[in-house]
Amino acid sequence: MLPKGKTNTDTPVYGDEKKAALVTHIESVNNSVQARIQNPLRDIPRDELIERVERFTQEKGLKGMDELFRKAALLAQNPGDFEDIPELSEDDKIVIRRETTHRWSQSKDLYLTVIICSIAAAVQGWDQTGSNGANLSFPDVLGLGTEAGNPRASTNEWIVGIINSGPYIGSSLLGCWFTDPLNYYLGRRGTLFFCGIFCTLSVVGAGCSQTWPQLLVCRILLGIGMGPKATTSPVFAAENVPANIRGGLVMSWQMWTAFGIFLGFSANLALQGAGSIAWRLELGSAFLPAVPLVLGIYFCPESPRWYMKKDRYVDAYKSFCRLRNSELQAARDLYYVHCQLVEEMTVLKGSNYFSRFYELFTVPRIRRATLASFVVMIAQQMCGINIIAFYSSTIFVQAGYSAKQALLASWGFGLINWLFAFPAVWTIDTFGRRNLLLFTFPNMAWTLLAAGFCFFIPASSSAKVPLIAFFIFLFAAFYSPGEGPVPFTYSAEVFPLTHREMGMSWAVSTCFFWAAVLSLTFPRLLSALGSVGAFGFYAGLNVIAFVMIFLLVPETKQRTLEELDGVFSVTTTRHMSYQVREFLPYWVRRYPLRQKAELKALYDFEEVDARMG
Numbered sequence: 001m002l003p004k005g006k007t008n009t010d011t012p013v014y015g016d017e018k019k020a021a022l023v024t025h026i027e028s029v030n031n032s033v034q035a036r037i038q039n040p041l042r043d044i045p046r047d048e049l050i051e052r053v054e055r056f057t058q059e060k061g062l063k064g065m066d067e068l069f070r071k072a073a074l075l076a077q078n079p080g081d082f083e084d085i086p087e088l089s090e091d092d093k094i095v096i097r098r099e100t101t102h103r104w105s106q107s108k109d110l111y112l113t114v115i116i117c118s119i120a121a122a123v124q125g126w127d128q129t130g131s132n133g134a135n136l137s138f139p140d141v142l143g144l145g146t147e148a149g150n151p152r153a154s155t156n157e158w159i160v161g162i163i164n165s166g167p168y169i170g171s172s173l174l175g176c177w178f179t180d181p182l183n184y185y186l187g188r189r190g191t192l193f194f195c196g197i198f199c200t201l202s203v204v205g206a207g208c209s210q211t212w213p214q215l216l217v218c219r220i221l222l223g224i225g226m227g228p229k230a231t232t233s234p235v236f237a238a239e240n241v242p243a244n245i246r247g248g249l250v251m252s253w254q255m256w257t258a259f260g261i262f263l264g265f266s267a268n269l270a271l272q273g274a275g276s277i278a279w280r281l282e283l284g285s286a287f288l289p290a291v292p293l294v295l296g297i298y299f300c301p302e303s304p305r306w307y308m309k310k311d312r313y314v315d316a317y318k319s320f321c322r323l324r325n326s327e328l329q330a331a332r333d334l335y336y337v338h339c340q341l342v343e344e345m346t347v348l349k350g351s352n353y354f355s356r357f358y359e360l361f362t363v364p365r366i367r368r369a370t371l372a373s374f375v376v377m378i379a380q381q382m383c384g385i386n387i388i389a390f391y392s393s394t395i396f397v398q399a400g401y402s403a404k405q406a407l408l409a410s411w412g413f414g415l416i417n418w419l420f421a422f423p424a425v426w427t428i429d430t431f432g433r434r435n436l437l438l439f440t441f442p443n444m445a446w447t448l449l450a451a452g453f454c455f456f457i458p459a460s461s462s463a464k465v466p467l468i469a470f471f472i473f474l475f476a477a478f479y480s481p482g483e484g485p486v487p488f489t490y491s492a493e494v495f496p497l498t499h500r501e502m503g504m505s506w507a508v509s510t511c512f513f514w515a516a517v518l519s520l521t522f523p524r525l526l527s528a529l530g531s532v533g534a535f536g537f538y539a540g541l542n543v544i545a546f547v548m549i550f551l552l553v554p555e556t557k558q559r560t561l562e563e564l565d566g567v568f569s570v571t572t573t574r575h576m577s578y579q580v581r582e583f584l585p586y587w588v589r590r591y592p593l594r595q596k597a598e599l600k601a602l603y604d605f606e607e608v609d610a611r612m613g
Contacts, residue, residue, distance in 0.1 A: 040339040041077040049073055056335065060313035065331070072331035095326045103244050109322040113240050113300045118256035119293045120192060120233040123199050125260020126267070126286040127222060130203065131164050132393050132410060133268025134279035136403050141279065142212040146523070157527060161520040163216050164390055168516035170223020171230070176509035178224070179231040180353055180501040188236040188303045191228050196294035198225025200287045207284025223512070231508040234492035235500055239303040240323050243559060245429065254485035255421040258414075260289065261389060265414035268393075269407045304334065305497055308341060341497055356502040366503070368568040369494040373507035375552045376437070376487040379545035381514035383444050384538030385479050388413060388472060390519050391526075398531060399455065399465045409469050416473045420480035432557040433486045437549045440482025445542035447475040452535025487511065493556055494564055551576045567603065578602050
């Protein structure tokens with residue numbers, strides 16, 4: 001950040017001396033022990049602020065709107081004291097008050113954007129569960145049988161794993177890395193339209209495949225659509241919604257992914273009786289939610305921050321007007337975001353695709369976000385949720401269910417997974433991302449372990465399968481409000497705008513790469529270790545993930561996308577030390593020992609809390 005009183009909200013001059021000085025200052029902030037998050041407009045004299053606003057409206061094509069932006073700038077400078085700003089009318093103040101008293105009262109276009117992103121998520125969920133039911137029949141149809149006595153059983157297990165992991169191979173190696181150029185040239189909306197087309201045609205092709213190589217190619221092409229969609233949709237939502245409800249709305253990605261998983265299980269169950277073409281219909285049915293995605297994205301406003309990145313401020317203002325309840329709120333958010341972006345762009349403007357990737361690991365603030373997003377994404381695969389999403393029908397058949405009973409039990413898993421995602425809408429911005437993860441991972445560990453131990457129950461016992469199903473359902477109930485919604489919400493918000501597409505590409509690629517590894521290896525893992533060993537293995541990974549999250553993942557709840565620069569200014573070493581030396585002793589004294597204890601703050605959010613109202 002720039003020093004107090006020196007924030008330049010105009011178009012920056014990129015002189016070598018100025019850039020070097022600013023880089024030096026930002027490095028000192030990045031390595032500070034205590035990060036103080038500052039409003040870029042603080043301490044600017046009133047006359048100077050008004051002069052800057054007038055220059056801003058002239059340069060950005062917003063002539064004739066000086067009065068509105070003067071009020072907006074004063075409001076952005078003193079958000080906690082808006083009642084004392086004489087320029088604001090009583091109607092203006094009523095609108096600002098409602099941001100706190102009626103925070104879920106938002107514009108219809110904002111909710112339309114969230115709905116379209118939710119449909120994109122449903123496509124994602126349906127795509128990944130189509131193979132769950134198809135696994136019961138397509139291997140035999142395509143000559144990939146794994147029955148005992150088949151000399152190619154071991155090889156076929158790997159081929160089935162590759163086919164199931166195909167979308168995630170395509171996403172992690174290709175699709176996710178198309179996100180940056182697609183967003184650059186097409187915008188958020190254009191990228192989602194592109195992905196919708198891929199997700200429509202590839203699943204239809206999968207259903208028409210005659211050989212396993214054809215099926216594999218279609219599954220990989222599906223990944224090219226899934227990758228940019230999973231990367232762009234959370235960013236699109238995160239950039240459009242206000243900070244105080246961002247978590248609740250952005251997490252709808254996971255809630256509706258869970259709904260798509262449930263719909264996929266429902267389709268598998270409904271199509272189970274279709275005979276020899278059941279697996280084709282189960283794979284191809286995923287085109288159904290992709291069609292409204294392709295059509296509906298046309299009616300959404302583009303991300304204002306993307307327009308600002310392209311220096312299209314008039315379009316950005318129009319988009320903000322559609323996304324906010326008043327022109328004053330639109331102007332305030334536009335000017336405040338502009339002031340924050342100037343600081344980012346002063347240092348990083350001109351970066352190309354490869355330098356932005358390199359900077360994910362070399363710029364301290366961005367490197368910490370890269371690490372945190374990596375942890376939450378890989379933890380989603382370490383927890384073991386996708387061994388259920390991909391192979392639940394296979395697991396239930398091995399436990400003793402018939403094919404129809406296995407599909408019905410999988411449908412129950414999908415229903416639990418979706419229903420228990422709803423509490424996260426209200427808890428993610430109250431309890432926070434980090435706290436939800438720390439609560440859910442230990443519970444996922446013991447439920448997986450319990451499900452694995454139930455395989456020791458003799459097959460003659462009528463309690464065996466119901467108990468396995470019960471603990472798998474309980475596992476889903478713990479997963480859905482915690483590790484389910486957090487990774488995509490978290491990763492969509494932690495990167496600065498200059499690196500948001502590249503950072504999200506990295507995060508989603510991490511998630512999908514390990515999903516591919518999981519999907520590829522699980523058939524062989526299940527064969528080698530048995531059900532008990534496989535479930536125990538993933539229970540252990542849950543414990544490891546818990547420790548990683550405790551040490552490496554900062555909290556981000558209710559902070560604007562730009563204010564998160566301050567959160568990630570705290571060094572990783574300092575953050576880890578604080579968790580071990582301050583937070584852990586406090587938690588032990590406060591809860592298990594029931595003693596009075598005070599927790600020393602890691603961040604100074606005094607000003608930000610005032611801004612949040």
